[in-house]
Amino acid sequence: MIMELTSSIHHLFTESKTPHVVQMHAGKLDKMKVNEWAQANEMVDKHQIVEMINIDGAHLFFGAEAEKNSIMDLDFVVQNQDFDFLLDLDSKIVQVNDGEIAVPVYYMQQKKLSIGDRIHIKDGSFSRTYKIVAFVRDAQMNPSIIHSKRFVISQGEFQLLKQNTGESEYLIEFRLRDSKMISEFTQAYQNTSLPNAGPVVNYNLFQLLNALTNGVVAAVVILVSLILIVIAVLCIRFTMLATIEEDYREISVMKAIGISERNIKKLYLSKYVVMAGLGSFSGFLASLWVNRLFMSNMMLYIGAAPKTWLHYGITLFAAVFIFAIVVFFCNRVLRRFNYISAVEALRSGSMGETRISQNRLNLSQNRWLSVPVFLGLKDVIQRMKMFRLLLLVFIISSFMMIVPINFLHTLQAPSFISYMGVGQSDMRIDLRHSEDIEQRYAELIDYVQKDKNVLRYSPLVTSQFKVLNSEGSYDHLSVETGDFDVFPLSYVNGAAPKNENEIALSDANSKDMEKKIGDTVVLIVNGQEKTMTVSGVYQDVTNGGKTAKARLPYNQDRVLWYVVSLDLKDDGSQISDKIAEYEQAFTPAKVTDLKGYLYQTLGGTIHQLKLVTVLALVVAVLVAILITSLFLKMLVAKESGDIAIFRSLGFGLTTIKFKYVSMSLTVLGAGVLVGTILSNTAGEWLISKIMASFGASHIVFVIDPLQAYVLCPLLLAATIICTALISIQSIKESSISKMIIE
Incomplete structure (x- = not known):
């Protein structure tokens, strides 16, 4: 995603020839004075003055409804001749004829517009209809957090609008001989008496604002990916140790008949090398398709840059790197063969010997809990070393579910307006x-x-x-x-x-x-x-x-x-009426409510973040299923003798199953508790670091208690219960007679 984002922004800026410095100006303009100064300045390569006709949203209609509640400035322009080109969805320079219009992609997305749709401008007796022939990518004004949007019309239509509606504004644009001179040039311009009734923006800011919405989504995906790498390492450990646990008799036989530890390690390692290779390569191929799902918003606004060998090379390197991580940790786990004997291979659990607590919990002293629940709690407490990895997975799964949900809820909350430098009001x-x-x-x-x-x-x-x-x-x-x-x-x-x-x-x-x-x-x-x-x-x-x-x-x-x-x-029930009242009284004022302001500014980001949140939720559940299944299968294999003894003493299968379910739920409860605490501390810190480059370095989560503290834990609990019941079906095969025969 980062490769796609950076290369696409670079491609958009290159094709559009984005200006290095832009002075926005409203009011009268002495073009001759600007031209003379620019021509005499050695830092300037090219310059141009772009006139825009700003039209009140009440006069612009997409279909039957006017853009009354829009926070956007609606600017109508003619395609530029030298630089700052407005591009279509094929990254070609937009050209339109009389009666035609090219509309910003923002409105294509917001209004569900298509080629051939009509746009109407009505201002008093003046009326004009345009046919949409293209959608515009604008390197300057693409992002929704920029409250200005440019529509492209022909020169004839521009003059017609100028004479009948709207007000003129200007973009005084400069392309420099060296982009490193941006700061120096900006100071030189501001120290003159040239037109400056508006903000100054530059190339670096354009890049930042274009990267903002998709950058946030990419950063959250990277956060989830880093968590998954940690879980992947645990998966490797669980998988290999569970396999070793099941094969311990075969391992002991191989060691007993003289097969070297090196060859035994090769036997196991070759299997995981093949699986890691297939998995990494399949993941790489799948990412080429799945990436489009999460980058759809970026591809709409910025476009996809032509692929180069570097693009595929770096992403393939990432897959190779993951493959190397898998092989490395497989080797680490298999090194344990060097330190155990053939007898130890038969006896030792893959987690190491159980650490028994000094203060044993006696069943005879239990007064409140059922026997299986008590035995489950007793196992967890007295074998902490074994269960700590399962606990870590549950902590990470909870963290991975709750942090994106909290961040999404924070973005959607009315209080997020404060992160936009605006106080909360109706x-x-x-x-x-x-x-x-x-x-x-x-x-x-x-x-x-x-x-x-x-x-x-x-x-x-x-x-x-x-x-x-x-x-x-x-x-x-x-x-x-x-x-x-x-x-x-x-x-x-x-x-x-x-x-x-x-x-x-x-x-x-x-x-x-x-x-x-x-x-x-x-x-x-x-x-x-x-x-x-x-x-x-x-x-x-x-x-x-x-x-x-x-x-x-x-x-x-x-x-x-x-x-x-x-x-x-x-x-607040009368807000919509009040908005209409003030719009009518102070047209062309932009009157919005808080919810509308946030939606129009961050709607695209919120939509993409919803996809990421669903992804994180699904992945967290699948990881919990995988690790719980591996762990319980390994535990049942390890405790087959104990299970057989329980059954011979008269304990039913349901009772024994309940013991393992209670063990899993006990660890899950502790994991969710710690994961929730970390989500609201370390999670906030991580999101703040992500948002720091965008101007918000201290994000405070707005938490929905029902989602974060009830629905997420219940979803994990239901998942773990079902997984546990399915994973321990093999206890039916455990019996004293079978153990004696073996």
């Missing part, structure tokens, strides 16, 4: 930049204040400030200003800013700027340097995680967006 209203934006923003605040159904609200404005970096020059920092006590965030360290001299940094910015709580940051506020103290560090997986929060007056010259969050007085 509704969110985003105002786009326009010429009368200040007036519209003031009207919105006034409207909210007079709304009797609003319980609380918080207006927030994000604008850019210049910040002094470690090299003594200035970078641009996106700072959200307002009151952060109304809808508070969970801070990794520290707290929200309380006054104008404090600032909170996102986790990614804190690491990038090497700032911690109590350190100072110098901003340019109203033309003057202002020293700010870092009051807290929060998590943010949006905008590349590079944000900040302060109680400063916002920079009116560099406003990026306006947001108003609010809670309603009732239980």
Whole structure:
């Protein structure tokens, strides 16, 4: 998956000729000034200014319904001529004619669109219908966490839209002679008076955001795979020791007649080498097909790069590596032949001699438990060394089931909004930049204040400030200003800013700027340097995680967006009505509820993670079945004499079976308990490490107790009971007479 992801992103960026630096700009633009500066700059190889027509979602129809509740900016563009090409699903440059349109793959997935479907634009008396002829892969705006999407139309249609609807925005794009100059070039541009009413994004951020959704899924799969490798090693041990246990008479005979230990080891090893080879090669072939299931989302958005020998070589190497691990541990287990005699081979269990507790549990002292349950508990307690491997497998199986379930539930929970640098509220209203934006923003605040159904609200404005970096020059920092006590965030360290001299940094910015709580940051506020103290560090997986929060007056010259969050007085049943009310009153504002905001941003990731969670669940159950079966078969073979004695004393088969089931359930109970504790500690830590590169380094699981603490243990318990009953059927063959004959 990692090979597929990295090679596909590289292929997409190469074919589309993704720009190295993009300055987004809303408002009037002096193109001549930009062109003159770019032509005089030696770092610039190519540059272009891309004009976009931004259309309100209320005017765009996929079928009968308008995109009223969309958080996405709907931008209509013409195909670029020099670079930043928008590609179709065959990774070819999209070309459309009048009356045709190419739609982002995001909407293909969300709206279940097909080639030939129609899209309608209606704005007052203006109406236009387009036929979908292609779906667009956009290296800049592909991921759902980027709230802008580009539609490709012809030059004639673009001019028609420009004259009748929407507002113009611009992408000022640069391709550099050397991609290593991105940071230097960005600083040079920001230190000029060129158009900059919008954020600056670069090539590295595009790569990160494209890798984010599929990268999370791949990381979880890798986590499950590493756990499986541990279990595989235990499987090897169980399998070989169970086989040795069954063949101990044959082993003793071979040793007795003079066959060397080396040849006996070769006999066993050759069998496992053949099985390991077939298994590894079959797994490699199967992965070529199964991989498509988990990479379907990536292939839709990014496309599959042409396969090279390196792609197959590295993945085949992984299979060979697993084969080597199997052979290595087979050798390790078979080394035990070097230290036991022929007699020992007949006597010793594969786990080693049973370690009997000093404080023996006496059946005569039992008052509360049935005999088989008591004997099962007694066996587990007094033979801990034997059962510890089974315990470890149950711990790992529980861990492998619970961690993906908890992570999935966390992503779907409303509180996950806090990891996006946003406080939890019923509704969110985003105002786009326009010429009368200040007036519209003031009207919105006034409207909210007079709304009797609003319980609380918080207006927030994000604008850019210049910040002094470690090299003594200035970078641009996106700072959200307002009151952060109304809808508070969970801070990794520290707290929200309380006054104008404090600032909170996102986790990614804190690491990038090497700032911690109590350190100072110098901003340019109203033309003057202002020293700010870092009051807290929060998590943010949006905008590349590079944000900040302060109680400063916002920079009116560099406003990026306006947001108003609010809670309603009732239980939330009227949210849909309120959304419709505010959309109508403040069109083209984007009004969304919390659930809709999360779904539109993370829907693709959640869908892929569901597949991974189901995979982990199935694998954990199958592993539990396999190991329990191997272990009990080995145990029954080892204790065939004891079972025969039990039967001669009058114990029924059901009673003896119940003993082994109770042993398995006792170990399972301890394993689930430890596995659950590890899931909520080590599991959180591992997921946090995975998410750290995306701006969230301190994930706290939102746990569904029914799923994590009831359904998962019950599923494992039912599996273990059925497996135990099937695996110990061979006790029917144990009898005193047979033991005497043997």
